[in-house]
Amino acid sequence: MLKLLPKAAILLLAFFAIFLIEWLTPIHSDDYRYYLLGISPESHLHHYMTWSGRIIADYASSLILYTQSQIIYSVAAGFSTVAFCYFIVKTPSGTLSWTKVDYILFPLIFFTYWISNPNLGQTTFWIVGAANYLWTNLFVAAWLFYIYRITTQNIKTINPLIALLSFMAGCSNESVSPFVSLLSVLTIAYELWRTKSVSVNKIIYSISAILGSCVLILSPGNFIRASGKDFWYGKSIFERIFIHLTERVHNHLALIWIGYVVLFLLVLLVIFNKQIRTKIEKSYLVTAALVVCIGLGTSLIMFASPSYPDRVMNGTFMFFLLAIAFLAHGLLTSGVRAGVIGTAAVTVLCGITFLWSYPMMYNAYEKTARQEVVRQKVISQQLAAGKQAFTIPDYYFVKLQNSGGHFGFFHDPAVYGDYYGVQTIVRKKVKFDYSVVADGQQHTLANDIVAYSNTEGDLAVISATPLASAITVTVDGTKKIIHPEKMRQVEINQQFWYYAPIDKGEVTVISL
Template sequence: MVIIKNKNVIILTLIFLVMFTLNLLTPLFADDFNYSFMWDKSKKIENLIDVVKSQQMHYVQWGGRTVAHTLGQTLLMTSKLLRSFLNALVYVALIYLIYWHSQGKKLKFSRNVSIVLLIALLCWVSLPSFGETTIWLIGSVNYLWTTVIMLLFLIPYRLKLLSNAVFVKDNIIQLLGMFIMGILAGWSNENTSLLVLILTAIAVVYFLQKRMMGKWMLAGFAGTMIGYLFLILAPGNMVRASHMEKPADYSFLLYHIKVPAFMTISIMKFQVPVWIAFIMIMSVLLNYLVRNKLSFKNMLITYGHDFLYSFTFIGFSILNNLIMFASPQFPLRAGFGSSVFLIIGVLGLLRIEVTKRLFNIKIVKTLNIATICFLIVTMGFVIRQYSILYHENNARMNSLNNEKQTGNDSVIVKPFSIDKSSPYQTLNRHVFISDIGGNPNVWPNTIYAQYYGFKSIKELDH
């Protein structure tokens, strides 16, 4: 038992070390420079008071993601070592929370090396724009950190669904805690926070019907509602929208049907391994029912809660993408919540005893070894690519220091050698690069120059 437990500790420790290394190797990019300043660009952020003032301006002038960008600006004040450590820790927390949501307390964490490895694998291959959403600082606080906040907030509801035991008490401290966590969860990310709000509302109705209602559930729901209203009603949302010019080829069919449909397909391409796991699990369940001449109703009697929870999350995974059809912009990174919800929903079906017949011990061991080998090879490649980026950025910093010493305030730097449009060089977006361009008068060149104290900066022409 101890040996198995240590295996999981070793797995998560190694994943932490890989993510910590990747974070240390990653340079700052445009939005990192941007959020290192007060929002009016009057000076660099120096303390928490500056962060508060900056976010007040941001809320009015640009957008409502106050929780994410408060985290981002606070982390940018710390050392690279500390923020790399914290970001890696939050990624490990994501894996653990996915395990907790999908498996609950029935399958103890210390006894399920295979499931932990499977979660690690699916997160590595199925989270769209992995480098942008889990490694790059500002991208990470917008997607990784906020998703962890939302999953943490939903844990008490999950545990209540599994058991009628009391996990959160209706005292003032815990009611306030659920209310505050609800605000943070609702004030995180437009499409995924909306799903959390709907999930919380469904949970309240369900537990009310089952006579399992607690005041903390209502406190959490109220907090989520308030947080989401703060998010979507931010004056800056309208200001930013007014600054966005419609493309010359704009049409409702193109930008609200065709483009989102293709983006949804792109997100689902990343999710293919999860859907394959879903098909395999459902095949085993259906085969069991047919061989034993049972109806699906028989299984629902025993595993109703597991099916309810899993298919709710699978459905909400799809809904997470459909919501984005209403948005004028639908970047690939917006599918982060969709993939997390899908992994939870599909792996939640592994709680059903019959699914254990999917693999025998030899097959499980073989898959575990294959997973470990795949992760070692691909993670090693990504570390190598980020190492190249790290050394090239250090050379650039040395060049900038030399230019500053000679009094040159208009500088030209070499572009990074990794082609960000190449699926091979970025390992299908695991390596994130957002470099400057050849025009010194456009953003991000202007913010890059301001951060390092130059009049202008641009890339060397190819």
């Protein structure tokens, strides 16, 4: 029992690292749309016929949102991330049992997932985004684990659950789905080459995966959406490929550059240590190279799509994580001390980067959670006033490790309005952190002017009319005069919001 505690501690720490950020994340963007979509089969059939073939992702997001529970949202995010990383870690060994190398390998994969993710905010901390690019890739990662195990261990029994998993992996997302089908066919070709025969289970799993891909890609909704993309589909296929290769691929592949660094460092251990080169299992090297090629293929194939958002790279990233896992597993099981120490050192470097990145992420999302309190207060006030069309401030993110850390800012005014029972809710871009309005100390400056301050150095003022005079702020006994024209400002529903950074400390007096 005691031997299980470190394993449980590692998995729980990873789980709560994700849980805590999701706990601070409000529903946003298309979350509103898929909550309104509901979970009835009829609504999802209509959605499939008119909009999207991603039946797995669409149902997953609607089902999670249907609970309207922040605890469920957070548990789902934590579980899916840990499970995804776990399947990546365990694929090289072909067993789900925890082994001693996993004490290094799991943290390596989890840290790399965090610090090198192409768009962590939209792939992990956005419910709809996670359903499309984390949950679906979780099913693919699980499928890859079982297919690799079946192939390497020559398992011939037919498992209905793996047949279902094959369909789900095939019906994942457009960048990965074709390669799931391709890999399923390759396993048949590999067995045919090795044994001159083919197991029935591989045929069944391959058919199921291909069927899932067909359901995804051949959706009537996909063709309806494509009909309005003449700017892309009006070009010849060669022109689309040229634009994709010269303008899109390199920018997207650059998003996961930290993953390349991790992989490169592991490769150096193999190249510059003769003993490792001799003792490491060559199958791990070959498989790592194969999944890198597949990862590149998932990026190249996106020439077929008119849009290529950063979050789509999560599928490509998955295969590079697999390459890291295979190479690191080979080093850790080679029996060469330098391989273990080197892999542990890379893991420590990733861990240090994670420990630098995580507090920034937590701070940014904690401020965003307080901004959501302000937004909900604005919505409540406008609803109470009987307004059918009004404005809310957009989210403002403070510094993160990279721009992919924040969630998406997409906002459909009609959908937001429908969710709250009004006509439209328009967002207004705000160039400052207004979270101080949620819980800052209030100072009434006039009948229609209220200031908000905190000890962290934030000052916000909300006025019914534009400020006509300077504001005097006393922090820890020191006075400072702030002129309105020097403050950042925005107008929200005929109110004028101002913001200025001030010295950190106790604010005792604010006056006009």
